[in-house]
Amino acid sequence: MPVIPGHRPTVQEPAVEEWRRRYPLFPRVLFVLDGTGPAGAENRIRALHAAVGLLARFPYDVPVLAAPLADLLQHGPCAPVWRPVHDPGQRVSWTESGHRQA
Template sequence: MTALCAAARQLAPSRFLHDVPILAAPLADLLHHGPSALVWRPVHDPDQRVRWTVTGHRHT
């Protein structure tokens, strides 16, 4: 997660992160809750949790 967040900061000035959401999830969360749960974290805001079907709108 840390490496992805660092790379995302380099893309921050562009619209790339807005147009293409980059999500990551800990394997333990995926195994415990499943991929459809709120386990995915946008690399530009890793404290937020979203569904993998995120469309740019915040889900909490």
């Protein structure tokens, strides 16, 4: 926005971080869980879900998904083996956010 001498802008546009110009959507955060077996993976997913409350809106604005490595090896990374940490009862593909549209 050019500066005009003697003129005061009445509305200031909010600053936009440089990365948001190139990436209008924040990339997904994917957790691959290994070395714990099914019960350990379940515990880790529950721990991530519990931490969601500490992250304010982050897990709703940014898809955060977790999947056991064994499921990825068996079904492939594009299969609906990913569990959104905000709703670990769901199973989605990594390209889905797990957020239900209103």
